[in-house]
Amino acid sequence: MRKLTYIDAIVEAMHEEMARDESVYVIGEDVDIKGGVWKGTVGLLEKFGAKRVRGTPISEAAFTGLATGSAMTGLRPILEIMYMPFCYVAMDQFLNQMAKLPAMSGGQIKLPITIRAQAGAGTREAAQHSQSQEAIFLHIPGFKVVMPATVYDAKGLLKSAIRDDSPVLFIEDRNLYYEPEEVPEGEWLVPLGQADVARTGKDVSVVTLGFPRRKALAAAKQLEGTVDVEVIDARSLEPLDMDTIGASVMKTGRLLVVHEAPVRCGAGAEIVRRVVAEYFDYLDAEPRVLGGANLPLPFSPVLEDACLPQVNDIVNAVRQMA
Amino acid sequence: MRKLTYIDAIVEAMHEEMARDESVYVIGEDVDIKGGVWKGTVGLLEKFGAKRVRGTPISEAAFTGLATGSAMTGLRPILEIMYMPFCYVAMDQFLNQMAKLPAMSGGQIKLPITIRAQAGAGTREAAQHSQSQEAIFLHIPGFKVVMPATVYDAKGLLKSAIRDDSPVLFIEDRNLYYEPEEVPEGEWLVPLGQADVARTGKDVSVVTLGFPRRKALAAAKQLEGTVDVEVIDARSLEPLDMDTIGASVMKTGRLLVVHEAPVRCGAGAEIVRRVVAEYFDYLDAEPRVLGGANLPLPFSPVLEDACLPQVNDIVNAVRQMA
Amino acid sequence: MLRTMLSIRLFEQRVKQLYRAGEIVGAIHLYIGEEAIATGVSEALRRDDYVFSTHRGHGHLIAKGGDLKRMMAELMGKATGCSRGCGGSMHMFDPSIGFMGGNGIVGGGIPLALGAAFSAQYRGADSVAVAYFGDGGMYQGVLHESLNLAAKWKLPFIAVCENNRYAATTPVAKSAASHDFSTYAAPHGIPGVRVDGNDCLAVHKAAKQAVARARAGQGATLLDCETYRVEPHCGIIPDDRPQEERDEWGRIENDPIERSRRRLKITQPQFAKLRAEIESGLDEAVEFARQSPMPKIGSCDA
C-alpha cells in the first residue's frame, strides 16, 4: 500500500490511459499550464506533449463541441470543465448534441468521451461556482454518470470511464482533492455500475452520492450502539447498482439517501422511486432523502453550511426512522 | 361560453396583460412576423407596436440574458423559446443567471419574467425538437413551473405567471394548440400552485403533467366499471399542490404519475418521493411513474409512439395496481 | 456538377410531393434553389473529408455522395434508412462517406465540425472538415468561438454560410447589424470570402482555395455564399416574403441549375435525358423506401 491523493489518482489514471491509447487526449482551460488550476493534469504536458494536452480559451461551448466532433471521428477526449456550473454555457453541446448524436444516428456514431467536472460545495464560492448537476445528466438520456468519493474509486472509475465507448460524466469533488488515502500500487479498474458497501449494518440503509459518504460514515460511527447503519456509496449513478441497494433495503427495511444537490427531482428521489417500485413490501418506514437546501447556495459560511446535509442531520434523520 | 383554442387563449392572455401593464413586453424569434411560427403572438405587433413585440435573431443566450437584464431594471418580459430544447443554448442565462440573481443579491433583485416554452412530442420532429425539461427547471432552484393542459388553464395560468414577480416557466404543448374548447368570456386567473381534479374516482389516483391529462381521462373512461380512476392534473409543478394530491392518495391508497419526460429523476419521481414521505401509511400499493422512454426521441413514427406513454399503457398500469 | 444539382432538385421535389401526400412526415426543409452551394463545395472534397450539416441538409448529403435509397427510406422512417429511422430529415448520417449528420439546432454542428478538423490534424491526416450553416447561424455565439479556435489552432476547418436571406420568416436585414458576413472572419485573421452562391463554379473556386489552404496546414476559411430559399422555410410555415424579391430570385437566369446548363451548353434534349435518368433513380429510391420495413421497437437505443 501507498498514500495517494484523489487528484493525484486522477492524474495517474490519465497518465496510464494516455500511455495505453494514443487516441486519448485532454482538453480544457489551463490544463497545459502547470497542471491546471486544480493540479489535475500535472505532468501530462511534459510526458505527452502539446498535441495531446490542449489548453483552451474560455469557450466551453466550442471546445465541448470540438471534443464531441473529435470523438465522432476517432479520438477519445477527456474534457475538463473547471467548475461544474460552467457546463451550462455549453449545455446545447452536452444535452442536444453529445447526448443525442449516438441515438439519432441509429448507433452509427459512438462517443467515447470522459467529462471531468469539478464539483463540490462548502468552499464559500457562492451559487455560480457550486452546484451539483448529476440529476440533470441522469434525467436527460445519453450519459453514464459516476461520482467517486474515495481515492481508490477516483482512479479506478476514471480508467473505466476513459475506456467506455459512451459519454461518461465523471464528477469530482474539490473537497476531496488533496487528502491522501491508502491505495494499492499499479493499475486497477472499478467497473461502472457497482455500488460500494462502505460499512455494513442491519438497521438502516444510507445510500450516499459523492462527498456525503464521509459524513454518513461519521454519522454511523456516532450512532454505533444505538442504530446499526449500513452505508452504501452509490459511486455509479448510471448505471445504478440497484441489486446492492435492494439487497440492503431487504435487510434493513429502511432507506435514507444523502446527497448535496437539492432534493426536488434529484437523484435521491429517483432512488426512492425505484426502491418503492421494486421493494415496496420490504419497507418498514418511509424512505427519505436528505439533500441540499432548495435554493442557490449562499456565500456566507453560516448560511452555506446550513444548506448542506451535515453529519448531525444524518444522525437525526437516521434516529427518526430507526 | 365560447370556443377558444389553446394558442388563442395564450394570445388573449398576453393582450390583456400587455394592455394592463406597460412594462410587459414580448421577445423571441419571429414573434413580430405574422404572429410567429406558432401564431402565438397574433395581433400583438399591430396593437402594441414594435417596441413591445421584439423579434430577435437566433441568439437565445443573448436575448434570454437581455430579458433578464430588462427585468432587473423594471420591465416584465414574456420570453418565447420556439422549441424547448433551444433553452439549452441559453442555459447559462437560465440556470446560472436568472435562477440565481435574486438569491445572490440577497433579494434586492426581482425577476418578473415569464418564459413561454413550446414543448410536446409525438410530432415526428425527432430528438432535438422534442424534449420535456420541466424536471431540470424544478431541480435547479429559482423557477416556478406550470404546464397547462386545457385552454382554460392556458389563459388563466399565463396571466398569473405574467403577474408573478419571479421567473415562471410556462410550458406549452404544441399538440394542444389548435383545438378549440369551451371557456368563459372575459378575464380569469388560475393561481399558481393549485392542481385540478379533472375527474373524481375512488380506486386509483392518476396525477398527470401536461398533455397526458387527456390520455389519463381516456384511460379512466375505458376503465369505467372496473376501476374508478381519479385524474389530477398537477397544472402547477412548482409550487406543487401536495394537499390535493395527498387528499386523493389518502382516499385511494394508490398513485400513478404520468408524464412524457423520461422517468429517471423526473417530476414523477419527485411526486412519488413526496407522497411516500408524507403519506406512506395510506399507501396500499407501490406508487408508480409512467413516463417517456429513457432515450432521445426517435424520428420514426412507430418508434416515437412506443417511447411515449399511451392510453393503453395507462390502462394497463392502473389495472396492475388496482 | 450539373448532375449533382439536378439530383438534389429532383430529390427535393419528390420529397415535397411525398410530404404533401402524407408519406413523409415531420419537419422538412427543402434545399431547392441553393443546390450550387453544396455541389460546389463537395466538388472540392474527398470521401475522407468531413461534412457537418444543418436542418436543411438533404442537398449536403447528396452532394457528398449519399445514397438516395437510404435517404428516402430515412425520410419515411424505415429500418433501411441512413439513420435506421432514428433521425429523420434533420438527422441523416453517413459516416462511411464523411457525412457526420444534420443538426436541428441552429449553429449546433459548427463546433462538431471543428472537432473533426481537430481530429484530422491530430491524426496527421490531411482531411478537412466543412460546417454548413445558414445566415441564422451567424447569430449564434458558438460560431465566433469556433472561428477563434480554428484560426488560433490552424485547423483544417471551412465554415460555409448559406446566406439565403432568411432565418425562418426573419430577413437578414432585420437581424444582422452587418450585411456582409464574410467580414466576421477579419477579427480572427482568417480569410472571409463572399461568393455568388447560385453559381456552382464560383462556389467551387472559393471552396477549392479554402480546402487547399486547409490541407496545407494554413488553417480555416469562412465563405459567405449568397443565395435564396425558393421554398417556404418548412412545411408548417406560410410564406410571406415580398413578391418582387421572389420574382427577382425566381428569374430563370438566376437559377443555379439553369445557369450551369447554359454555361455548359447542354441542350434541352440532353437535359431532359439527364433528368429522366435521375427521375428513374428516384423512382427506385421511393420504391425501395416504400418496401422497406419499419424499424423494430428498441432499435434506436444506442
Place this chain on the structure above:
Amino acid sequence: MLRTMLSIRLFEQRVKQLYRAGEIVGAIHLYIGEEAIATGVSEALRRDDYVFSTHRGHGHLIAKGGDLKRMMAELMGKATGCSRGCGGSMHMFDPSIGFMGGNGIVGGGIPLALGAAFSAQYRGADSVAVAYFGDGGMYQGVLHESLNLAAKWKLPFIAVCENNRYAATTPVAKSAASHDFSTYAAPHGIPGVRVDGNDCLAVHKAAKQAVARARAGQGATLLDCETYRVEPHCGIIPDDRPQEERDEWGRIENDPIERSRRRLKITQPQFAKLRAEIESGLDEAVEFARQSPMPKIGSCDA
C-alpha cells in the same frame, strides 16, 4: 479620479490582508493595477446608469459609488453586506446606485447589461449600461451575439474589455487569434476603440464619447482597455508569469495611480494625507464589518 483609484487600491490591499488572515474567505480576485479602467469609465456615468460587473468587481463597485462598509461586510459574509451575505466577493449588488452585480460566469453579465440598455431605451430614459468583462470574455460567444443585438437595436450599451493579458493562467497570446480586440466591433458596424487602460484620462475620454453616443441614441461602443493584472488571478492560484513582463508592468511609471499623481502634480505629503483619509475610512469599514451580525438562516431564500 485619483481618490477613487486610491480607494480601490487601498481597499484591495486591505482585502488581501484580511484574506491572508482568514477573516475573509472564498474566492477573491483583486483589481490592483487595473483601477484606471473602472475609475475612468464611472467618471463618465451618472447614478442612474447601470454597471454589470465580473468576478473581479470590487473596483467597479467602488468607482460607481459603492459603500465601503457594506462591501467589507459582504466580504465577511455579514447580514449588513451589500448582498446581505448571500453573494460574497463575486456577487456584490447595489441596485440603488445602478450597480447590478458581479458575475461568476465569464461573459455571463454581458447580455444582462444589454437588457438594462434595452430597458432604458424602452422606458425612454437616457441611461446607459456598461458591461465589464476580461479578455477571457472575448472568447465567449454571447459577447458577439450581444454586440450584434446592441448594434442592430442601437442600444445604449458600452462593452468594456479589461484586457489584462491573462485569463487565469492563460495569456491572451495563447487563446486569441486576434491581438486587438477592438477589431471585434467592426463586423457589427459599431466603434471599437483601443485604450491605454492604465491611464484614467484616456479611459475617461473614450468612455465619455461612448456614453455620449449611447445617450444620444447612436448605439453601442466596444472599448478594449489594455492593462495588467498585478496580483495572481485568485487566492488559490500560484503565479507563474514571466518576471520581465511583471517588471515592465510593475514599473512605477506604469502604475495608474502614480501616473495620475504625477500628472496632477500632487506632492508626496498631499498624497500621504489623501491616503490617510482613505485608510481611516477603511478602518471604519473593517470595524463595521467585524461588528456586524451573521445573517439569519433562511435570509437568502429570495
